[in-house]
Amino acid sequence: MSLPPGSARSWSRVRFWPRKPPRCKTGSGTIMPEPDVLCAPPATAAGPAPQWLSPTSIAEAVQMRADHAGSQFAAGMTALQLGWPEAPHGSRPETTVIDISRLDMGPAVMQQPGGWLRIAANAPLEQVRRDPLTARFDALRGLIDAIAATGVRGLATLGGNLCWGTGDAAVFCAAFETRLITAQGPVTREALPPDALLLAVDIRPAPGFIEKVGFRAAFSPARALLVGCEGNGHLRLAARLQGLPVAVATVTCAPSPSDIAAxxxxxCVGAAPDSEDAAILRALCAGQLGARVA
Known part of the structure; x- marks a missing residue:
């Protein structure tokens, strides 16, 4: 696929939407953005006392999840703790947390046959970004830059962002060719079970871009995220508008950064993809990018 003059093969950009995000109160009275995404519902009844479990093997972690109903796997916990209620000495989980941050899931980044990269699900994002194997994968490094600031990237993981459900990684994986490796076996992004232990994410490097529009507020999800991956003579676009399902469309000619911004x-102004068949996204691309949508 030939790119238009002045169009970079890989780029990323984060812009801010002028309006402030909606806010809500959690059960503890703490003000948090995005009630449908980040705010935990108020506690209605006392449940089992929370525990903090530290498995020493993947098999033990899977068994712990089976033995403790409602438990959650966690590594960096940067997203998980946003829903924890406040306690006298800081926030704490309401349910059992299974800490998988120290489990051996392989190297942070590993070369795979066919040019694929395997990223350990519990590897900190900043470690992945700085790994020599990702040095030429500008789109992945752009995604990591767009997810959070350096301090958060030192704790947050690609696996956690993907399993969170509202993280940027889900849109990236919809655009780029990926394979998810779980303790139960390989699965697709769409078929990832909610209780699966994600071990690694395989990604095929390719030129692409990240266009993220967010609110200028801490811990606020992106207003809109658009990711493109170039390959096989076309550009695969994936998009999500704030909490809605990821939509995918295929464009037969690479757009410029200004096209993508449009x-x-x-x-952002309301033309949101609302289904996996991406009908609205296709129509939007056709209107903004011309007759270039497959």
């Missing part, structure tokens, strides 16, 4: 802005 699509992202249109998403």
């Amino acid at each position: 699509v992202a802005d249109a998403l």
Whole structure:
């Protein structure tokens, strides 16, 4: 696929939407953004006392999850703790947490046959970004830069962001060719079970871009995220508008950064993809990018 003059093969950009995000109160009275995404519902009844479990093997972690109903796997816990209620000495989980941060899931980044990269699910994002194997994968490094600031990236993981459900990694994996490796076996992004222990994410490096429009507020999800992956003579676009399902469309000619900005802005003002068949995204791309949508 030939790129238009002045269009970079890989780039990333984060812009801020002018309006402030909606806010809500959690059960503890703490103000948090995005009630449908980040705010835990108020506690209605006392449940089992929370525990903090530290398995020493993957098999033990899986068994712990089976033995403790409602438990959660966690590594960096940067997203998970946003829903924890406040206690006298800081926030704490309401349910059992299974700490998988120290489990051996392999190297942070490992070369795979066919040019694929395998990223350990519990490897900190900043470690992945600085790994020599990702040095030429500009789109992945751009994604990590867009997810959070350096301090958060030192704790947050690609696996955690993907399993969170509202993280940027889900949109990235919809655009790029990926394979998810769980303790139960390989699965697709769409078929990832909610109780699965994710071990690694395989990604095929390719030129691409990240266009993220967010609120200028801490811990606020992206208003709109658009990710593109170039390959096989076309550009695969994945988009999500704030809490809605990921939509995917295929464009037969690479758009410029200004074209993509126009699509992202249109998403922000309400033309949201609302289904996996991406009908709205296709129509939006056709209107903003011309007759170039497959």
